Amino acid sequence: xxxxxxxxxxxxxxxxxxxxxxxxxxxxxxxxxxxxxxxxxxxxxxxxxxxxxxxxxxxxxxxxxxxxxxxxxxxxxxxxxxxxxxxxxxxxxxxxxxxxxxxxxxxxxxxxxxxxxxxxxxxxxxxxxxxxxxxxxxxxxxxxxxxxxxxxxxxxxxxxxxxxxxxxxxxxxxxxxxxxxxxxxxxxxxxxxxxxxxxxxxxxxxxxxxxxxxxxxxxxxxxxxxxxxxxxxxxxxxxxxxxxxxxxxxxxxxxxxxxxxxxxxxxxxxxxxxxxxxxxxxxxxxxxxxxxxxxxxxxxxxxxxxxxxxxxxxxxxxxxxxxxxxxxxxxxxxxxxxxxxxxxxxxxxxxxxxxxxxxxxxxxxxxxxxxxxxxxxxxxxxxxxxxxxxxxxxxxxxxxxxxxxxxxxxxxxxxxxxxxxxxxxxxxxxxxxxxxx
Numbered sequence: 001x002x003x004x005x006x007x008x009x010x011x012x013x014x015x016x017x018x019x020x021x022x023x024x025x026x027x028x029x030x031x032x033x034x035x036x037x038x039x040x041x042x043x044x045x046x047x048x049x050x051x052x053x054x055x056x057x058x059x060x061x062x063x064x065x066x067x068x069x070x071x072x073x074x075x076x077x078x079x080x081x082x083x084x085x086x087x088x089x090x091x092x093x094x095x096x097x098x099x100x101x102x103x104x105x106x107x108x109x110x111x112x113x114x115x116x117x118x119x120x121x122x123x124x125x126x127x128x129x130x131x132x133x134x135x136x137x138x139x140x141x142x143x144x145x146x147x148x149x150x151x152x153x154x155x156x157x158x159x160x161x162x163x164x165x166x167x168x169x170x171x172x173x174x175x176x177x178x179x180x181x182x183x184x185x186x187x188x189x190x191x192x193x194x195x196x197x198x199x200x201x202x203x204x205x206x207x208x209x210x211x212x213x214x215x216x217x218x219x220x221x222x223x224x225x226x227x228x229x230x231x232x233x234x235x236x237x238x239x240x241x242x243x244x245x246x247x248x249x250x251x252x253x254x255x256x257x258x259x260x261x262x263x264x265x266x267x268x269x270x271x272x273x274x275x276x277x278x279x280x281x282x283x284x285x286x287x288x289x290x291x292x293x294x295x296x297x298x299x300x301x302x303x304x305x306x307x308x309x310x311x312x313x314x315x316x317x318x319x320x321x322x323x324x325x326x327x328x329x330x331x332x333x334x335x336x337x338x339x340x341x342x343x344x345x346x347x348x349x350x351x352x353x354x355x356x357x358x359x360x361x362x363x364x365x366x367x368x369x370x371x372x373x374x375x376x377x378x379x380x381x382x383x384x385x386x387x388x389x390x391x392x393x394x395x396x397x398x399x400x401x402x403x404x405x406x407x408x409x410x411x412x413x414x415x416x417x418x419x420x421x422x423x424x425x426x427x428x429x430x431x432x433x434x435x436x437x
Contacts, residue, residue: 004029005107005115006099007436008092015087020095021436022104023112026081027068029102032056033095034066034083042068042081055085057094058101062086076112077119110433114426117418123154124418124429128373131432132215139264140214140362144372153204153376157416160200160383164410167193171403187395190402194391197409201384208377210362211370213298217259217266218361221293223318224303225310229327232344233303234258234271237353262358270297295319299360301353303327307335323356375425376416383412 004024010017022029031042036053045051045068055062065084074080083099085091100106113127122130129148136142147153171190222230238258256271270293294300302315302322315322326334326341329348334341340356342349371377390405414420 004104005111006096006104007107007112008096009082009436010087010092012089014089018085018087018092018095020083020085020092020099021080021112022082022099023074023076023078023080023107023115024104026079026099026104029099029104030066030081030083032102033098036066042066047073050084055083055095056098057085057091058098060094062091062095072119072121075121076115077121078115107435109435110430110437111435113433113437114430117426117430122149123151124421124426125154125157125373125376125416126151128375128429130437131429132372134433134437138214138217138261138266141266141372143264144211144214144370147370148372153371154417156200156204157413160197161410161413161417163193163197164406164413167197168403168406168410171399171406191391191394194387194394194406198384198387198391201380201387204371205377205380205384207370211372213361214265214370215372217268218298218357219268219270219296220299220301220357220361221270221272221297222301222303223272223294223314223322225308225314228303228305229344230271230303231256233301233325233327233342234269236344236347236350237269262354263362265358265362267357267361299323299357301325304335304338305332307337323360325353379412379415383409386412 002024004022004026006020006022006026009019009021027043033056034042034053035056036042036045036051038051040051045066047068047070050065050067052063052065055064055066062085064086067082067084069075069080069082071077071079083095085095096106110127110131113122113130116122117124117127126149129145129150132145133142133149134145136145167190222234224230234256238260257268259266259268261267272293297320300318300320300322302311302318303325304311305326305328315324323340324338326332326338328343328345329341330343330346340349340353342353344350371380386405386409390402390409393402393405411420415425418426
């Protein structure tokens with residue numbers, strides 16, 4: 001990291017301002033292309049203060065601003081300079097091209113954030129949280145990303161690592177000095193410590209289901225017999241006509257989907273072909289696709305205008321227990337056993353349905369420190385397996401063998417913070433970022 005990297009840090013396209021960021025040893029380069037009004041050299045700039053001046057763009061000049069962030073109090077931990085120019089596409093490119101001609105090189109994807117990680121400015125999971133915030137498609141996903149970026153998960157994992165380190169120290173003392181009757185390293189003390197760590201791991205792992213839904217969205221499938229009101233309800237929930245509505249049974253022959261947010265969480269709604277046997281080849285394919293989709297649903301809404309034996313059979317065949325919804329309440333009373341009664345035409349019951357979807361799909365506390373990354377979930381599962389192995393082996397194997405399981409747990413947790421993450425994993429994470437971040 002001895003070289004100086006440069007990139008356009010703002011989104012491509014026209015705008016009020018474009019920012020070109022340099023990190024490493026950018027001052028000598030910038031002094032050759034930025035000429036402040038007061039003729040104060042960039043090296044003497046007061047940090048975190050914007051200075052107006054002229055930017056040499058090569059074949060033309062622009063009037064803009066320059067700010068210096070001195071190491072180590074910068075995002076990357078290195079000296080960082082930002083040039084703020086007018087937001088024309090060609091102007092920003094020219095400023096970047098000039099910086100490269102004077103000795104900088106074009107930054108790779110996520111290289112600024114990678115340098116921040118390597119310089120100890122943020123943890124690996126914090127960097128992932130930043131990526132989740134940037135790529136978030138719902139309020140809840142951005143909030144979950146911010147919690148990860150704010151080191152919420154990292155702090156909990158590091159606390160577990162500290163407990164493991166303390167435990168290993170006591171166990172190593174017991175191995176090195178067996179004649180000393182150290183109470184800390186007694187079998188009972190080790191067992192209590194392992195059980196406490198195991199409980200904390202279980203609590204973290206339990207949050208993955210909710211975290212996955214926050215990041216990927218909650219999949220809701222509308223199922224039922226033909227003409228049960230599925231398409232009408234989909235349109236009513238989305239607030240626009242997404243599916244074709246007709247009184248003719250079997251109008252929906254393929255999957256129709258749309259997204260909405262409830263309390264900032266994305267819900268992906270799927271209208272399916274009515275569940276029935278059909279000789280129509282196209283409708284038959286639609287029914288088969290609906291049956292496959294039901295297996296991946298987080299929530300199934302089984303819709304019916306009135307309840308029949310066929311509804312009982314179809315609802316019982318669903319891969320998970322469906323929410324029974326009585327439709328067309330403006331025309332008919334709800335059938336017995338319905339959890340909700342709604343009318344797509346009048347809007348009755350829609351607010352209650354949204355509340356139920358949120359409760360079943362996310363539950364309470366969607367802003368908590370949930371696991372949103374598959375990588376973190378996998379690491380915690382391996383950490384839990386190592387602790388369980390240590391508990392099973394406690395009292396049955398020598399202490400030096402028992403420490404192997406404890407160290408494996410520590411290493412698995414280190415993959416979350418970045419302390420034991422492989423170079424391949426690190427490269428994959430930062431490759432998800434855009435150039436300039």
